Amino acid sequence: MGKKRKNNDASESSRSMDGNTVQLEGISTVGNVADNDTNMLVVIPKKKAKIKTKVVEKKVKKLSKKERKRLTDIIQRKENKERRANLLEALSKNQASEEEMKRFTSITEVYTQNYKSDLAVGDTYEMKINSIKRTKRKKKPMTVKEDKEEDPESEDTDQMSTDEEVEAIMEEQASAQTKDDVTVEASSIHSLNQSLHAQIEPAKNPDSKPADLQPVKNADSKPSVYMHLNRIPEMQAARLKLPILAEEQVVMETINDNPIVIICGETGSGKTTQVPQFLYEAGYAHQSGIICVTEPRRVAAISMSKRVAAEMNLTDREISYQIRFEGNTTPETKIKFVTDGVLLKEAQQDPLLTKYSVIIIDEAHERSVYTDILIGLLSIVLRQRAKRGRPLKLIIMSATLRIEDFTSSVLFRYSKPPPIIKVEARQFPVTVHFNKKTIEDYVSEAYKKVCKIHRTLPEGGILVFVTGQQEVHTLVRKLRKMFPYIPGQANLEPTKKESRRERQRKEKLLQEEKKESLLEDVKKIDLNSFSVLPQDDEVAENDDNIDVNSDEENTKLKEEEDEEEDLKAMMKEETPDSSIPLYLLPLYSLLSSDKQAQVFEPAPEGCRMCIIATNVAETSLTIPNIRYVVDTGKTKTKFYDKVTGVSTFRVTWVSQASANQRAGRAGRMGPGHCYRLYSSAVFSDFELFTPPEITRRPVEDLVLQMKSMRIDKVANFPFPTPPVNEQIKAAESLLMSLGALHPVGNQSIRFNDLKKVKSPVITDLGMVMATFPVAPRYAKMLMLAKTYKVLPYAVALVAALSVDELFIDSIQPSDAEGDKEKWQSKVAKLSIFRSNLIGNAFLLGDMMVLLKAVGACESEGCAVSFCERLGIRFKAMREIRKLRIQLTNAVNTAFPEEDLVVDPNLPPPNEEQNLALRKIVLGGLADHVARRNPAPPPGADKTECNRLKGSFQCMQLEDLVYIHPESVMFKNKDVEFVVYQSMIETSRLYMRGLCCIEAHWFPELAPSYCVLSKPLEEPPPRYDQKTGKVFCHRSGSFGRCNWEFAPTEMEFPDSVESYRWFAKFLLDGDVFPALARFKSFLLLNASTMVKSWAKLQPKTDTVLKALISKEAKTRDRLIGMWKTEPRFFQAEYLEWIPESLHGEVITLWPPLVSKS
Incomplete structure (x- = not known):
């Protein structure tokens, strides 16, 4: 039966008629009948009734999205x-x-x-x-x-x-x-x-949801690790005196909970030596990696590694250092002290620095260039390492409170700035004394102040800050003459005190005896010959406080007393006194390592130590037993002109932060004094902080390294203090002129428009140049040396150019024997010796002097005595040797086929090699070209004649420049064009490191700076059998000054004309001699290719299109095409010869070898 359903309509109609049950279409439908009624009437029709019923489809209401x-x-x-x-x-x-x-x-x-009264028991x-x-x-x-x-x-x-x-x-x-x-x-x-x-x-967990009922495993939890150290008791006792030891728990908890931590503490707080030990004991060097500590100076990296190894009672195999050219790292190294430049070079090879677990940036307040780059780079590395499940910890340690640059949200893209831990330094009170007057001759003033301190104040070391090496030696020499120290002389402390008492008694007697004579000397002084103008602002302010109504006699008497005191002090200072010897030591960056280490040793018994130093002693080193600091307030700073690119050294005032750092040196071991040789008004005008180095130097080496690391938009790099846009543009322009970068699309740009190029990309040449540990200019010289086959000489020359001050200056060292005349005689002999080093290679100039000096020292085994005899700094020569080895390895890595070795007996270059060396110097220093100015016209002013005499005009400056007197080319008046290594500014602008060049080299070696004409018709282009290329002559000008040069032969520029001329030489049989015998049978003269009406001949157009389609304008390119398409250019050539010769040409093709 079919499906049963309830028919309500039928039921209602049956009930209204007779109450009986009706069955329709074979479906039994039960009406409303009592259950006990068994006599139901069932009507069964004989035939199935067909009733037409209208089927009404019930529409399904669609739900809206909201309702659903x-x-x-x-x-x-x-x-x-x-x-x-x-x-x-x-x-x-x-x-x-x-x-x-x-x-x-x-x-x-x-x-x-809850209160008891509110709740009932x-x-x-x-x-x-x-x-x-x-x-x-x-x-x-x-x-x-x-x-x-x-x-x-x-x-x-x-x-x-x-x-x-x-x-x-x-x-x-x-x-x-x-x-x-x-x-x-x-x-x-x-x-x-x-x-x-x-x-x-x-x-x-207040933030949990109902679904978070399952236990969650804490991924950050890890077992604690403690690495035990067997320290020497004396070392442990010394460590406990450091202020940072009390903050160990705070420091380590902060480091464990944060990826970046900033520790701020004055020098002497122990942060440099103790924080690496904290990390080692906490297990950061156990399995996860190495603890790396960066230092801005090499001497600090070496001394700190030795100190930490001694405190931890470990060997240098576990606590190592790595500086440029030197290091003692091993596979067992756990803590490594490096210079910031070394770590940046490692980041170039391993961008994520995977072998390190913690990186500590020490002395970040000095803001060296490499430190700034490292901090910006590590801010990116931190996020990448965290994504890979190997988090890196970064600790920035600074000695000053200027930490805003390191907490920038732009630099570290985290939800909150890094935590800052401030550690109080172990600082004793330091009394700061300002001068009433700011004396311009600060070296003489420092000499007087040291003499006064040594004679009158209690024992304690003296530290004097001056600007450079010359001032250091001058001051040391004068003080040694005044307070001579004779080794072995018995100067015991009791005797010393007794002699001081006796000396003071004698001085009082002397003052009484000579009082009248001193007053007479004062009266003889004509006060009208002295200026009454104040020497600084403070004196002017003090003048305002003088009572104008005071007695004039009292004022004159006060002046006489001051003059009397000055004369007394002068008399004392001019009298040598060997009874109170002074142990004097120089300290500057170019000093040898063993002499630098002497400042950490105690002074001989009976002597007071006095250290004359540059700013290297400001923050990098903690010199013991210093109680008195004499601060001249001066420093020698290298300034960089962002427009011209010229760097100059200038003596300027230090910043307030640097002055405070210097003063703090007197309070390390006990209460001290700082004597500032300038007034408080001058101090208030100082800058608060020294500008970062990255804003004061060229940055082309940094830009090239960053480009090699695929950081194309250098301006977007997260620098703590970004360089100005002019610096980056100047660096990119220089790199484009060297071929290390090129514009997007590789279009040719004139040198005047180089700075308009946006975000140039690195070239293959630039990638190789970035692997060499030298400046981009010198890296380009190495690349050119490979082409000219003079790599051994170029490596030695580049190593010598990369190290500053190879030769000893004319400054007399403080430990030099003899008087001034003997020293000057020695300097003159050394100058003659350097001139003789040139030999026949006079045109190579100062470059040959460097090359010969390196070769001579290497042949003698780089002996100290030999270097001193030739006036060569042994420390510089040792660095040259190490850099030479490093460059040799880098060249062999880049060009394995060269198989270069370091030859200690390298013979002098011959004439052809000298010429090649001059060319590569021009290729690397093309923007350092200068041209001699013509002689002044007859009748010119004498002043103008003196100004133009020996002057040059360079590309970058409007001012006149001159050859440095120490150059071997100083007296040469015949050279027209020179290229210089560097320029310094004193009374004049002087060029140093010169080499003679030729003007016709400009288009070949410095095309970026040339403006060239079209190929000249006379002389006509020619085909060069050696290179397989077409050459032509072009004239032009060079540089900003538009120095014109004579027509020079060079490769034909890439144009349609170059294909026409190559086709002409190809049809004539000059390219392939096998086609020369068909020249007389050509239907058209081959010279038709280069005629102005060549387009009228269809044959010329066919040949031209074929060559252009395959860019075939050289012999090598055509041979390469025939290796893949042996019948290339056959049909086009057959159009130029009679049909009777077609079979012979087809048999011959390709015409590589003559078959006649």
């Missing part, structure tokens, strides 16, 4: 409630007893103060909580049951939030009346168990 979402939420909520009920039932099986539950305290009670409490779904909500406080009967429904209504109200409305619309919240009584064990989970779980 509402119904889905209702279903989902019901399912959640079912799961919640099942969960509660499961939890009730593991319920606690009622007695145990009463011992728990609700979270609401913990934060609510024995009362029964109930707690009202939200459902598990809203466990993050604030819980209802406990209430007394007897005081108030709670209505569950009203309570639920009060506790509902906006989301709950929406849910309730949706449930009412769905006719599903349910309750969202659950009210539990304290007496119900089932509800109390639920209450326990509802309140304890959110307290552990």
Whole structure:
């Protein structure tokens, strides 16, 4: 039978007629008949009746997205409630007893103060909580049951939030009346168990959701590690005196919880030596990697590694250092001290620095260029290492409070700035004394101040700050003459004190005896010959405070007393005194390492130590036993002209931060004094901080390194203090002129438009240049040396150019024997010797002097005595040897076929090699070209004649420049064009490191600076059999000054004309001699290719299109095409010869070898 269905219409009609049951279409339909009625009338038709019924399709109402979402939420909520009920039932099986539950305290009670008067003993409490779904909500406080009967429904209504109200409305619309919240009584064990989970779980993690009921494993937790060290008791006792030892727990907890930490503490707080030890003991060097500490100076890296190794009682195999050309790292190294440049070079090979677990940037306040680059680079590395699951810790340590540059959100893209730990230094009080007057001759003033301190003040070391090597030696020599120290002389302390008392007694007698004579000398002084103008602002201010109504005699008397005191002091200073010897030591960066280390050793018995130093002693080293500091307030700074690119050294005032650093040197071991040789008014005008080095020097080496690391947009790099846009543009322009960078699209740009190029990209040549550890200019010289086959000489020359001050200056060292005349005689002999080093290679100039000096020292084994005899700094020669080895290895890595070795007996270059060396020097220093100015016209002014005499005009400056007197080319008046290594500014602008060049080399070696004409018709282009290329002559000008040069032969420029001329030589048989015998049979003369009417001949157009399509304009390119397409250019050539010769040409093709 068919499907049964209830027919309500039929039932109603049967009931209205007779109440009987009717069956239609074989479907039995039961009407409204009593169950006990068994005599139903059944009517069965004989034939199936066909009744036409209209089928009405019931339209299904489509749900809107909002309605569908509402119904889905209702279903989902019901399912959640079912799961919640099942969960509660499961939890009730593991319920606690009622007695145990009463011992728990609700979270609401913990934060609510209840008074005894409010609670009655024995009362029964109930707690009202939200459902598990809203466990993050604030819980209802406990209430007394007897005081108030709670209505569950009203309570639920009060506790509902906006989301709950929406849910309730949706449930009412769905006719599903349910309750969202659950009210539990304290007496119900089932509800109390639920209450326990509802309140304890959110307290552990307030941000958790109902679904987060599973235990979550803490990924940050790791077992603690402690590496035990067997320290020497004396070392441990010395460590405990350092201020940072008290902050070890704070430091390590901060480091463990943060990827970046900044530690700020004055020099002497122990941060450099102790923080690496903290990290080692905490296990940071156990398995995860090496602890790396960067120092801005090499002497600091070496001394700190030795000190830390001694404190930890470990060998140099575990605590090592790595500086340029030198290091003692091993596979067992755990802590490595490096210079910032070394680490930056490692980052070029390993961008993520994977072998390090912690990197410490020490002395970050000095803001060296490499330190700034490292901090910006590490801010990127930190995020990359964190993504890879190998987090890196970065610790920045600074000695000053200028830390805003290191906490910039642009630099470290974290939600909050890095934490800062300030460590109080072990600093004793330092009394600062300002001069009343600021004397211009600060060296003489420093000499007077040291003499006064040594004669009158108690024992304690003296540290004097001056600007450079010359001032150091001058001051040391004068003080040694005044207070001579003779080794072996007995100067015991009691005798010393007794002699001082005796000396003071004698001085008093001397003062009484000569008082009248001194006053007479004062009267003889003509005060009218002295200026009454104040020497600084402070004196002017003090003049305003003088009482103009005071007695004129008192004023004159005061002046006479001052003059008397000055004369007394002068008399004392000019009298040598060997009874109080002074142990004097120089200290500057170019000093040898063994002499630098002497400042850490104690002074001989009976002597006071006095150190004359440059700013190298400002922050990098902690010199012991210093009690007095004499600060001249001066420093020698290298300034860089961002427009011209010229660097000059100038003596300027230090910053206030540097002056405070210098003063702090007197308070390391005890209370001290700082004598500033300038007034307080001058000090207030100092800059607060020294500008970062990156803003004061050229940055082409940094730009090239960053480009090689695929950092194309250097301006967007996160520098702590970014260089100005002019610096970056100048660096990119120079690199483009060297061929290391090229514009996007590789289009040719004139040198005047180089700075307009935006974000040039690195070339293959630039990638190789970046591997050499020298400046980009010198790297280009090495690349050219490979072409000219003079790599051994170029490596030695580049190594010598990269090291400053190879030869000893004309400055007399403080330990030099003999008087001034003997020293000058020695300098003159050395000058003659250097001139003789040139030999026949005079045009190579100062470059040949460097090359010969390196070769001579290497042949003698680089002996100290030999270097001193030739006036060569042994320390510089040792660095040249190390750099030469390093460059040789780099060249062999870049060009394995060269197989270059360091030859200690390298013979002098021959004439052809000298010529090649001059060319490569021009290729690397093309922007350092200068041209001699013509002689002044007859009758010119004498002053103008003196100004133009020996002057040159360079590309970068409008001012006249001159050859330095120490150059071997100083007296040469015949050279027209020279190239210089550097330029210094004193009374004039002087060029140093000169080499003669030829003007016709410009188009070949410095094309970026040339403006060339079109190929000249006379002489006509020619084909060069050696290179297989077409050459032509072109004239032009060079540089900003438009120095014109004679027509020069060079490769034909890339143009349509170059293909025409190559086709001409190809048809004539000059390119392939096998085609020369067909020249007389050509249907058209080959010269037709280069005629102005060549387009009228279809044959010329066919040949031209074929060559251009394959860029075939050289012999090598054509041969390469025939290797893949042997019949290339055959059809085009056949059009130029008679048909009778076609078969012979086809047999011959390709015409590489003549078959006649």
